[in-house]
Amino acid sequence: MLPATASRVENATSNAVNRRIAAGIEASVRHHAGHPEQIGRRLDDLDREWDVERTLEANAATLALTGTLLGAFVDRRFLVLPALVTGFLLQHALQGWCPPVPILRRLGVRTATEIERERTALKALRGDFKSLDGTAPEESAAKRACQALAAANA
Numbered sequence: 379m380l381p382a383t384a385s386r387v388e389n390a391t392s393n394a395v396n397r398r399i400a401a402g403i404e405a406s407v408r409h410h411a412g413h414p415e416q417i418g419r420r421l422d423d424l425d426r427e428w429d430v431e432r433t434l435e436a437n438a439a440t441l442a443l444t445g446t447l448l449g450a451f452v453d454r455r456f457l458v459l460p461a462l463v464t465g466f467l468l469q470h471a472l473q474g475w476c477p478p479v480p481i482l483r484r485l486g487v488r489t490a491t492e493i494e495r496e497r498t499a500l501k502a503l504r505g506d507f508k509s510l511d512g513t514a515p516e517e518s519a520a521k522r523a524c525q526a527l528a529a530a531n532a
Contacts, residue, residue, distance in 0.1 A: 380472055380473070381473065381474055384489075384491050385474075385491070386473065386474025386475075387430055387431075387474045387475075387479065387483070387489045388474075388489060388491070388492075389474060390473065390474040390475035390479060391479070391480070391483045392480070392483075395480075395483045395484055398486075399483075399486065399488055399492055400492075402486070403492065403495055403496045403499070404523075404527065406420065406496055406500075407496065407499045407500065407503065407523050407526055407527055408519070408520065408523045410500055410503055410523075411503055411519035411520065411522050411523035411526070412519040414503060414504065417500050417503060417504045418504075420500060421497060421500055421501070424493055424496060424497050424500075427488070427493055428487070429487070429488060429489055429490040429492075429493055430479065430482055430483065430487045430488065430489050431489075431490065433482055433487050434467070434470060434476070434478060434479070434482070435467075437478060438463050438464070438466070438467045441459060441460070441463045442459070442460040442463045442464060443460075444459065445457060445458070445459025445460040445461075445463065446460050466478070495530045496530070498529065498530035499523075499526040499527050499529065499530035500526070502525070502526035502529045502530065503522060503523070503526045507529060
């Protein structure tokens with residue numbers, strides 16, 4: 379059985395790396411709970427952040443194109459490179475894992491779901507979800523951060 383699309387990369391990532399990435403999200407949300415004037419800038423950064431899928435696609439395309447060009451103009455044996463890359467890309471599509479994934483994850487490249495989790499929590503802090511609010515302004519930044527994370531994880 380194939381893993382769910384939204385969770386396949388996280389499922390194929392070590393627990394330690396997943397915890398480190400989650401801790402980074404929580405740290406960002408806690409920081410921005412105390413510095414709400416910085417939320418807009420962070421949301422802009424998140425809009426530009428490359429997720430693991432985009433990173434893999436760009437790397438695979440670069441390697442496949444390079445191998446194809448080298449195979450066409452230098453030596454046919456270079457055609458093994460695009461064959462390997464596309465095989466790994468298929469493996470990633472089916473299982474959420476391929477050789478570059480553990481390296482990218484250790485480097486902190488997040489899934490679209492992880493990026494969206496931080497985005498949603500920050501929007502909740504900013505007040506974009508008034509219907510979820512129920513948070514009095516006088517409550518602590520830490521409590522507001524917890525409520526925002528709970529809304530993002532729901």
